[in-house]
Each structure stands twice: as structure tokens, then as C-alpha cells.
Amino acid sequence: MNELSVPRPNSLDAFWMPFSDNKYFKGTPRMLARAEGMHYYTPEGREILDGTAGLWCCNAGHGRVEIVQAIQKQAAIMDFAPTFQLGHPIAFEAASRIAEITPEGVDRVFFTNSGSESADTALKIALAYHKARGESSRVRLIGRERGYHGVGFGGMSVGGIGPNRKQFGALLPYVDHLPHTHLPAKNAFAKGEPQHGAELADALENLVALHGAETIAAVMVEPVAGSTGVLVPPVGYLKRLRELCDKHGILLIFDEVITGFGRLGTNFGAERLGVTPDIMTMAKGLTNAAVPMGAVAVKNGVYDTIVNGMPAGIEFFHGYTYSGHPLAAAAAIATLELHKTEDLPGRARAMEPYWEDAMHSLKSAPNVIDIRNFGLIGGIELSSRPGKPGARAMDVFRRCFDKGVLVRVTADIVALSPPLIVENAHVDRLVGTLDEAIRAEAA
Numbered sequence: 001m002n003e004l005s006v007p008r009p010n011s012l013d014a015f016w017m018p019f020s021d022n023k024y025f026k027g028t029p030r031m032l033a034r035a036e037g038m039h040y041y042t043p044e045g046r047e048i049l050d051g052t053a054g055l056w057c058c059n060a061g062h063g064r065v066e067i068v069q070a071i072q073k074q075a076a077i078m079d080f081a082p083t084f085q086l087g088h089p090i091a092f093e094a095a096s097r098i099a100e101i102t103p104e105g106v107d108r109v110f111f112t113n114s115g116s117e118s119a120d121t122a123l124k125i126a127l128a129y130h131k132a133r134g135e136s137s138r139v140r141l142i143g144r145e146r147g148y149h150g151v152g153f154g155g156m157s158v159g160g161i162g163p164n165r166k167q168f169g170a171l172l173p174y175v176d177h178l179p180h181t182h183l184p185a186k187n188a189f190a191k192g193e194p195q196h197g198a199e200l201a202d203a204l205e206n207l208v209a210l211h212g213a214e215t216i217a218a219v220m221v222e223p224v225a226g227s228t229g230v231l232v233p234p235v236g237y238l239k240r241l242r243e244l245c246d247k248h249g250i251l252l253i254f255d256e257v258i259t260g261f262g263r264l265g266t267n268f269g270a271e272r273l274g275v276t277p278d279i280m281t282m283a284k285g286l287t288n289a290a291v292p293m294g295a296v297a298v299k300n301g302v303y304d305t306i307v308n309g310m311p312a313g314i315e316f317f318h319g320y321t322y323s324g325h326p327l328a329a330a331a332a333i334a335t336l337e338l339h340k341t342e343d344l345p346g347r348a349r350a351m352e353p354y355w356e357d358a359m360h361s362l363k364s365a366p367n368v369i370d371i372r373n374f375g376l377i378g379g380i381e382l383s384s385r386p387g388k389p390g391a392r393a394m395d396v397f398r399r400c401f402d403k404g405v406l407v408r409v410t411a412d413i414v415a416l417s418p419p420l421i422v423e424n425a426h427v428d429r430l431v432g433t434l435d436e437a438i439r440a441e442a443a
């Protein structure tokens with residue numbers, strides 16, 4: 001057991017922590033050692049209410065015995081088997097289970113190990129698709145400002161987060177970006193989908209005019225941008241984007257790594273927002289994060305075009321040693337079973353009005369300049385301390401943790417995404433602690 005064998009590591013030096021302030025952390029570590037239901041526990045046994053489902057991923061709550069047992073059982077039956085030119089039944093079963101809940105006709109599933117790999121896989125599928133159709137000139141990839149698609153070179157390049165890109169040189173060529181949809185002057189404190197901004201999708205026409213439709217392979221967006229602080233799409237925006245992609249023969253990719261598996265009260269964001277993409281990425285909630293796994297689901301026609309378009313032999317020169325890993329497949333099947341039997345999307349949907357009211361109750365707290373919510377996601381934006389962007393929210397994060405509540409921050413935005421098993425009392429505690437912390441960091 002993790003918390004029994006290494007209650008406090010002797011040295012924090014070796015582990016180079018991802019997306020972390022290593023210097024600060026290693027001077028003031030905050031550790032998690034165990035998790036169950038809605039809570040984490042520190043090595044000292046302190047209970048921490050999980051307001052973020054880990055990192056937007058443990059939608060069914062922590063330590064679900066059904067998932068644990070499925071992983072244990074599978075580990076004993078077969079630890080690993082390759083999926084290159086071989087198969088094992090459980091990977092096929094996991095793909096079929098995913099296809100049961102993806103939008104109709106989006107039924108072919110490629111396995112990866114993470115959201116980043118899913119993003120890069122989706123982009124490569126888009127390029128291979130156009131090549132198979134004889135439109136090899138379609139090599140340009142369009143993302144969106146403030147988009148996050150992980151950290152591979154594809155996802156990072158198509159993503160629109162400056163700090164994630166600036167350290168890494170030239171990135172992928174032939175990439176351009178749509179404007180983000182954050183319009184605080186018009187949409188501040190909007191509940192759910194904001195009213196203004198559908199016309200921002202028309203910026204795709206400008207990119208088509210600039211580059212030529214015949215050079216553009218795909219547009220990739222998150223249905224709701226999570227990592228850059230909860231940007232909910234304006235009413236009609238995604239439908240407009242879909243129409244424009246259709247008009248110009250461009251594939252539409254939804255990055256559903258956060259919005260999949262019940263987070264928006266439906267199986268995927270596509271369903272909630274009434275727009276079906278050609279390709280969708282997923283990860284996180286797929287296995288409840290118990291074993292890393294990602295996937296890319298594509299329209300059957302996209303699969304058929306690539307697979308039938310190639311002569312006999314390997315049709316798509318892409319894959320991971322661990323694509324369809326047996327333990328991950330077992331975790332996915334058990335998770336999707338819980339998703340169905342416990343109707344996790346339905347629970348999220350039922351909780352949404354209470355969640356929305358709770359989020360917006362923070363409006364009166366000092367320095368709160370915007371609140372955004374959709375499904376079981378909330379974003380509370382704080383004004384920055386002069387000359388210290390991000391500092392106020394980071395202090396709020398630390399204060400909440402010390403008071404027993406886990407929130408997530410990005411710049412000066414607090415982002416919330418509890419497990420979908422959250423109950424009213426948890427929401428009250430989360431918001432109460434956050435309110436206190438924001439007030440305590442008013443200066």
C-alpha cells in the first residue's frame with residue numbers, strides 16, 4: 001500500500017514533477033496517499049474533498065471496487081499482449097463498449113494511453129484520411145487560441161496556450177488558430193452556454209480565404225475548453241463551425257478528453273451540444289483514470305477511407321505498444337459498466353442546477369470577475385494581483401488544500417470538476433471553503 005510503505009519519501013529530488021513549481025513544492029510538499037469515493041487522504045490521514053476528480057478524470061469517484069477488481073483479475077489472467085498484428089478479446093470488447101456510447105456512426109476506435117496521444121493520433125488520422133482520398137494538399141491543421149490538446153508536438157502546436165509553446169522552438173508547421181470564444185465584456189457571469197459569440201466561428205472563413213480550403217485538413221477544438229479556465233461555447237458556435245467544416249471539406253475534431261464520459265450530463269459533449277464531429281478524442285474518464293488509457297473514435301467513413309484506401313498490409317502507420325493494454329481495457333469496461341448502471345451522466349445532469357447556483361453564489365466574494373459553468377464544470381475567475389498573474393489563485397488553491405478541499409487553478413481561474421457522484425453536502429463544503437479562501441486572499 002502506497003501510504004503504508006512510503007509515508008514520507010526520504011528524498012523529493014529525483015522526481016521531476018510535471019507542470020509544477022518544483023522548487024516551491026519540494027520546499028512545501030502537499031502529498032496525497034490514498035483515495036476513496038469523494039475524498040483523498042494525506043499521508044497523515046487528513047481528508048481532502050476532491051473538487052477536481054483528480055485532474056478531470058475520476059468521474060465515478062475514487063477507489064471503485066468494481067474497477068479495482070477488474071484490473072486485478074485481468075493482471076492475473078494476462079498482463080500484456082501486443083495489438084500489432086495480434087489481438088486480445090478484451091481490447092475489442094472495450095472498443096465496442098466505447099462505440100455504444102459515441103454518437104451514431106462514430107464507431108471505430110483507436111486506442112492510445114493519454115489525452116496527448118489521442119490528440120496527436122486524431123491529427124494524424126485527419127492527414128491520412130485526406131491523403132487516402134487523393135487530397136494530399138490538405139496538410140494544414142487549425143486549432144483555437146486557448147485550446148489545450150496535451151503536450152505532444154501535434155497537440156501542443158494546434159493548442160493555443162502561449163507558455164506551453166514558447167519553450168519548444170518551431171513546433172509543427174502549417175498550423176493556424178481560430179480566435180478563442182472568451183468575451184467577458186458581453187458574457188460575464190453567464191449561466192451555461194453564453195449568448196454572445198457564435199459569429200466567432202466565422203473566423204474559419206478568414207483562414208480559408210487566407211490559406212485555401214484545399215490546404216486545410218482539420219479543425220480541432222474542445223467542446224468546452226477546460227484547461228484554460230472553463231470556456232463554454234457560445235450558443236450556436238459549434239453548429240456554425242460544423243457547417244463551415246462541411247462547406248469546405250474540412251474534418252471537425254472534438255477533443256473530448258475532459259467533456260467525455262458524463263461530465264456535461266451526457267455521454268460526450270457532442271451529444272449535449274448537438275454537434276457530431278468526424279473524429280473525437282478521449283482519455284481520463286474512460287478508465288476513471290485507474291489505468292492510463294486514451295482513445296480516438298472516428299466516423300465509420302473516415303476509417304473506411306483510410307483502411308480501404310490502402311493496398312493489403314498495414315493501413316495506418318501509427319500505434320503504441322500499449323494501445324488496448326489489457327489492464328486498461330479491463331478498467332475501461334468496468335468503468336463503462338458503472339457509467340451505465342449508475343447513470344453517471346444522468347447524475348451529473350440532475351446535479352447541474354444545484355451546482356450552477358452554488359457556483360454563482362460566489363459572485364459576491366471579493367475579486368471575482370467572472371463565473372462560468374456547464375455540466376459539472378465550474379470556473380471562477382479572479383482579478384490578478386498587480387504584476388503577479390496567477391498568484392492570487394495559487395494562494396487560494398493552497399489555502400483550500402490546507403482546509404481540506406482540492407481545487408484546481410490555471411492562471412487566476414479556479415476550475416472545478418468534482419466526481420459525478422458528488423452530493424449537495426459536498427458542493428456546499430467545496431463552495432464554502434472556496435468562498436472563505438477567496439475572501440482570505442482579498443488583499
Ligand SMILES: Cc1ncc(COP(=O)(O)O)c(C=O)c1O
Pocket residue numbers: 113114115116117119148149150151222226227255256257258283284
Ligand atoms: C482537452 C484535453 N486534451 C488533451 C489533454 C491531455 O491529456 P493527457 O494529460 O492525458 O495527455 C487534456 C488534459 O487535461 C485535455 O484537457
